[in-house]
Amino acid sequence: IVLTQSPVTLSLSPGERATLSCRASQPISTNFLAWYQQKPGQAPRLLIYGASSRATGIPDRFSGSGSGTDFSLTISSLEPEDFAVYYCQHHGYSPLNFGGGTKVEIK
Amino acid sequence: EVLLVESGGGLVQPGGSLRLSCAASGFSFSDSYMSWVRQSPRRGLEWVANMNQDGSFKDYVHSVKGRFTISRDNAKNSLFLQMSSLSVEDTAVYYCAIGGNYWASWGQGTLVTVSS
Numbered sequence: 001i002v003l004t005q006s007p008v009t010l011s012l013s014p015g016e017r018a019t020l021s022c023r024a025s026q027p028i029s030t031n032f033l034a035w036y037q038q039k040p041g042q043a044p045r046l047l048i049y050g051a052s053s054r055a056t057g058i059p060d061r062f063s064g065s066g067s068g069t070d071f072s073l074t075i076s077s078l079e080p081e082d083f084a085v086y087y088c089q090h091h092g093y094s095p096l097n098f099g100g101g102t103k104v105e106i107k
Numbered sequence: 108e109v110l111l112v113e114s115g116g117g118l119v120q121p122g123g124s125l126r127l128s129c130a131a132s133g134f135s136f137s138d139s140y141m142s143w144v145r146q147s148p149r150r151g152l153e154w155v156a157n158m159n160q161d162g163s164f165k166d167y168v169h170s171v172k173g174r175f176t177i178s179r180d181n182a183k184n185s186l187f188l189q190m191s192s193l194s195v196e197d198t199a200v201y202y203c204a205i206g207g208n209y210w211a212s213w214g215q216g217t218l219v220t221v222s223s
Contacts, residue, residue, distance in 0.1 A: 043213035091208035096154040
């Protein structure tokens with residue numbers, strides 16, 4: 001499964017809503033889709049798994065949705081610490097591929 | 108506190124070998140599926156290998172099959188990745204992570220550079 005993320009870069013201001021897209025080359029069974037956040041010099045941090053389940057300690061401004069081949073990550077109101085790169089990843093079966101990432105930058 | 112500390116990275120020539128280690132603490136290592144994930148500017152984030160709790164099941168990304176071997180020592184709370192026949196394409200930061208199919212905790216990574 002190939003995952004294509006869009007846009008590549010998203011320029012927004014704090015307080016705005018961010019919507020990131022992840023499109024799969026074929027349907028992902030049982031919505032096995034995860035989202036990660038990565039900041040410079042840090043390892044990725046799990047945000048969402050199973051398309052819509054928030055990982056432990058993740059604020060509720062982060063939400064995931066979608067099914068089949070089209071998935072989204074929404075950040076309802078951007079905080080300064082949310083400016084980072086976001087990756088989707090399918091976790092249904094091997095190989096466990098990642099998308100190319102979306103960078104959310106400050107406008 | 109969950110802690111994963113990778114070591115063993117460094118500079119190696121093409122065709123060479125390297126063994127990465129991951130020391131785990133703060134959780135029940137012997138009850139946990141474990142994985143290696145790598146990241147490079149060229150290839151992005153890439154899952155490399157995973158292993159179940161007792162080591163009876165291992166899986167690898169196609170590009171490393173036959174060259175890399177994942178293993179673990181539950182008595183020492185340690186995960187390993189033996190890498191051989193390394194190529195420049197294997198240059199990356201290698202992360203140890205908890206989980207089989209998605210990863211809630213990651214180490215800080217160890218850099219492997221394959222270059223002549």
